[in-house]
Structures are given as C-alpha cells and as structure tokens.
Amino acid sequence: AQTVTQSQPEMSVQEAETVTLSCTYDTSESNYYLFWYKQPPSRQMILVIRQEAYKQQNATENRFSVNFQKAAKSFSLKISDSQLGDTAMYFCAFMKTWAGSYQLTFGKGTKLSVIP
Amino acid sequence: GAGVSQSPSNKVTEKGKDVELRCDPISGHTALYWYRQSLGQGLEFLIYFQGNSAPDKSGLPSDRFSAERTGGSVSTLTIQRTQQEDSAVYLCASSSRDSLNTEAFFGQGTRLTVV
Structure with a gap:
C-alpha cells in the first residue's frame, strides 16, 4: 500500500516570504501522479x-512550485511571495x-498560517 | 453539473440512527472517491469506485459503512446505527481516467454530527 507522510503538522510564514512544505511517499510503482491540494477554512479542496x-521537470504554477526527487520519493511544495x-x-x-486503478492517498496535512 | 455536488451539507442525527449521504460526481467522471475527515485531521480513505469494476472497499472502518454507485454516476454512502465517533466531514471526489486530467475534484462535503 502507498503511504504519504507530511512531517510538518503546522507552519507559519511572514507575508511576502517563501515557505516550503515537505512530503515524502512510499511506493514500489514507477508510474504515478503527485498532487498538492489546499483546503481553506471554507472546506473546499x-x-x-x-x-x-x-516527467523530470518540476511543475510550476505561478507562485507555487515543487521539488520532485523521484529517487528520494520526495515531493515538496514551495510557495513564493506568500499571501494571506x-x-x-x-x-x-x-x-x-x-491495472486500471487510480487510487488516491493523502497525507495528514500541514496547517499553514501566513502572518501579516 | 459543473462540479461535484454533495447533499446534505450538514446532517445531525441521533446515535443509533441510519444516515445516507449523497454524492453527484462530475458528468463523465468514471472514478469516485469517498473520504472521511475528522476535525482538523487528514483525509481518511473510505471507498473508491472505478467504472464498472468492483469497488475498493478497503478503507471502510466497519460493516456499518456501505456505499453504492448507481449507473456509474450518483453514489450513496450509508452509515447504519451511527455512533458518536462517526461525527466528521465526509468528502466525495471524482476524476477522469484521462491521463492528462487525473485531478480529483471535490465536493463541499457533508458535515455529520451524531448526538
């Protein structure tokens, strides 16, 4: 079974600064997808x-980027210019x-607080 | 519909009663997932449907929990003889098997409170 570990239960960052959230996973598979989801207080994922x-190239979406280290099974999220x-x-x-299965497993989450 | 729809948004029930939670996935999505999220916690996998294949029920915590998906679309999660520890937010998600679009889209969840 796949496991996903997020070792930082809570983190905080000053507005406009950069923060990195850690994630490691365990699998014997070679083909898979990795995601970062955000859940604000509204509860919507x-x-x-x-x-x-x-893909060897790290994904980037505006202020969000990842550091994907396949051999190390690490997938960290960097948030630049943090906003409230x-x-x-x-x-x-x-x-x-x-085998036709798209099973999706989540880590326990990291609570991020951006401080004004 | 445009997104994943879950109903009801909130449900308060008495201990020992049965409840049904509904999930209406995005049209055409073959994969449907149910998760349970206790207060401030992560997402606990419950069950996964993929097309016409047998569902992966490995996450269901007890035989009081069951789920079905009719016609490959709407899914219902049923909890029988509810207990206080069943209180949580139940999240449903759906995704396409298109390799370019594997993102899981989530509903707003049903907050279940057992009193």
Whole structure:
C-alpha cells in the first residue's frame, strides 16, 4: 500500500516570504501522479499543483512550485511571495495508476498560517 | 453539473440512527472517491469506485459503512446505527481516467454530527 507522510503538522510564514512544505511517499510503482491540494477554512479542496512521475521537470504554477526527487520519493511544495489567502491546510496526495486503478492517498496535512 | 455536488451539507442525527449521504460526481467522471475527515485531521480513505469494476472497499472502518454507485454516476454512502465517533466531514471526489486530467475534484462535503 502507498503511504504519504507530511512531517510538518503546522507552519507559519511572514507575508511576502517563501515557505516550503515537505512530503515524502512510499511506493514500489514507477508510474504515478503527485498532487498538492489546499483546503481553506471554507472546506473546499482545491488543486494547487500536479506532477507526473515520468516527467523530470518540476511543475510550476505561478507562485507555487515543487521539488520532485523521484529517487528520494520526495515531493515538496514551495510557495513564493506568500499571501494571506494562502492560509489553509495543505495536503500532499499520491495517485497510483496501474491495472486500471487510480487510487488516491493523502497525507495528514500541514496547517499553514501566513502572518501579516 | 459543473462540479461535484454533495447533499446534505450538514446532517445531525441521533446515535443509533441510519444516515445516507449523497454524492453527484462530475458528468463523465468514471472514478469516485469517498473520504472521511475528522476535525482538523487528514483525509481518511473510505471507498473508491472505478467504472464498472468492483469497488475498493478497503478503507471502510466497519460493516456499518456501505456505499453504492448507481449507473456509474450518483453514489450513496450509508452509515447504519451511527455512533458518536462517526461525527466528521465526509468528502466525495471524482476524476477522469484521462491521463492528462487525473485531478480529483471535490465536493463541499457533508458535515455529520451524531448526538
């Protein structure tokens, strides 16, 4: 079974600064997807960024980028120029893609607070 | 519909009663997931439907929990003889098997309170 570990239950960052959230995963698969989801107080889960395991290039979406280290099974999220609206729970997720199954497993989350 | 719809948004029930939670996924999405999120916690996997394949029920915590998906679309999660520890937010998500669009889209969730 796949496991996803987020070792930082809570983090804080000053507005406009940069913060990195950690995520490691365990799998024997070679083909999979990795995601970072954001859950603000509204409870709505929102996709932040996605990485395909077969791509070596790190995904980037505006202020959000990842550091994907496949051999180390590490997938960290960097948020640049942090904004108050970035305050939320952030979940790392792993989706396996084999035998027609797209099982999706989440980490326990990191609560990020952006301080004015 | 435009997004994943869950109903009801909130449900308060008495201990021992049965409840049904509904999820209406995005049209055409073949994968449907149910998760449970206790207060301030992560997402606990419950069950996963993929097309016409047998569902992955490995996350269901007890035989009081069951789910079905009719016609490959709407899904219902049923909790029988509810207990206080069942109180949580139940989230539903759906996704396409299109390799370019594997993102899971989530509903707003149903907050279940067992009193």
